[in-house]
Amino acid sequence: MTKSRRQFLRIAGSTAIIAAAGSAGFALTRTPTKALAPWQMAGDDYADPRLRALSYAILAPNPHNKQPWLVTLEGEDRFSLGYDMDRLLPHTDPFNRQIVIGLGCFLELMCMAAAENGYRAEVSLFPEGEPVPVLDGRPIARVTLVKDASVQASPLFKQVLARRSNKEVFDVSRAVDPADLTAVTSVVGQDISVGSVSDPVAIERLRDLTWRAHMVEVQVPRTYMESVDVMRLGKSEIEANPDGIDLGGPFLEAMNLAGVLTRPQLADMTSSAYKQGLEMYRGIMMSAMGYVFLSTQTNTRINQIAAGRNWVRVNLKAAERGISIHPLSQALQEYVEMKALVAELHDMLGQSGLRMQMFARVGYGPAVATSPRWPIDAKLI
Numbered sequence: 001m002t003k004s005r006r007q008f009l010r011i012a013g014s015t016a017i018i019a020a021a022g023s024a025g026f027a028l029t030r031t032p033t034k035a036l037a038p039w040q041m042a043g044d045d046y047a048d049p050r051l052r053a054l055s056y057a058i059l060a061p062n063p064h065n066k067q068p069w070l071v072t073l074e075g076e077d078r079f080s081l082g083y084d085m086d087r088l089l090p091h092t093d094p095f096n097r098q099i100v101i102g103l104g105c106f107l108e109l110m111c112m113a114a115a116e117n118g119y120r121a122e123v124s125l126f127p128e129g130e131p132v133p134v135l136d137g138r139p140i141a142r143v144t145l146v147k148d149a150s151v152q153a154s155p156l157f158k159q160v161l162a163r164r165s166n167k168e169v170f171d172v173s174r175a176v177d178p179a180d181l182t183a184v185t186s187v188v189g190q191d192i193s194v195g196s197v198s199d200p201v202a203i204e205r206l207r208d209l210t211w212r213a214h215m216v217e218v219q220v221p222r223t224y225m226e227s228v229d230v231m232r233l234g235k236s237e238i239e240a241n242p243d244g245i246d247l248g249g250p251f252l253e254a255m256n257l258a259g260v261l262t263r264p265q266l267a268d269m270t271s272s273a274y275k276q277g278l279e280m281y282r283g284i285m286m287s288a289m290g291y292v293f294l295s296t297q298t299n300t301r302i303n304q305i306a307a308g309r310n311w312v313r314v315n316l317k318a319a320e321r322g323i324s325i326h327p328l329s330q331a332l333q334e335y336v337e338m339k340a341l342v343a344e345l346h347d348m349l350g351q352s353g354l355r356m357q358m359f360a361r362v363g364y365g366p367a368v369a370t371s372p373r374w375p376i377d378a379k380l381i
Helices: 003-020 024-028 033-041 049-057 097-116 155-162 178-185 200-219 221-228 234-240 250-257 263-267 272-285 301-321 336-348
Strands: 069-074 078-083 119-125 141-147 193-197 231-233 245-247 291-296 324-327 355-363
Touching: 033 234, 049 069, 049 097, 049 119, 049 141, 078 097, 097 119, 097 141, 097 155, 097 301, 097 355, 119 301, 155 301, 178 193, 178 291, 178 301, 193 200, 200 221, 200 272, 200 336, 221 263, 231 234, 231 250, 231 263, 234 250, 263 272, 291 301, 301 324, 301 355, 336 355
Parallel strands: 231 245
Antiparallel strands: 069 078, 078 141, 119 141, 193 291, 291 355, 324 355
């Protein structure tokens, strides 16, 4: 068979399969129901209040959706929070700063869920010392749940199941309401510096900077492959490993089945899949209609946990106000190729001398589905 004949058959077959993605039968079977079940199971009638609180904590935002948390139950009312050393991001997060922030998000949701059930969570951070300069196996926290009728539930808890990281194109015709931005930043505690950007000129500059940072990450082979390696293509991969970057849905899965969207193609920086991915992501980045960010005076593990706990509150308040939020971690990362852009972002936002911990674009985007999660049983030691 000639090369042109093979190409024609492949294109024809791909077109047929992709067209089939629009059929109701195919689409209805592509939802990774098992991987999304933890969202429905949160708050189930657990006899153990720790498990009830933890069933919400596992829904926390975290980098690359790695879900690194591990929990050891101790006695009848305590547990230790650790992490899986095989779920770190050594290339884009060489000092594990982002991973620790994600663990801070986990702790905040756990505390909120415990309070909702009438328990006070007494949290002792880094009981064996702060693991620096990288995580080394020492625990993040030891937690005791104490029944307390006086504990106050957080009004933000109502948004836990509605919280999303929205990685879609935002509505560029709709400016972010200043009242919404004020509300979103108002939930940040006094131990964290918070800021927002709504000026159109500044937004344009930040769109450009964040795009350049993204290009650094996807053009440095080791940092780009850190993402490719955790991409889950289609329902089967997502359900087998409900973590990482899920590329699901009928259209993307049809492209994968047709051989148009595969991991080797995504890894090949000369492929059409790679180039189309860049074009798609550029549209996403250029639709930012504002930004929010958190900074700390120093960059200790305590600071990082505080940033995570505050960050999840920002997310919940954004959900309450109907604001879409998408964390942009690239221009905050500590590997050498990103160093100049990290300094540029800090300078641009008046944060020189501080440590920016979180930075995100905001706007009004379409409704998005929940992200895959491992069930709480998979995270218990």
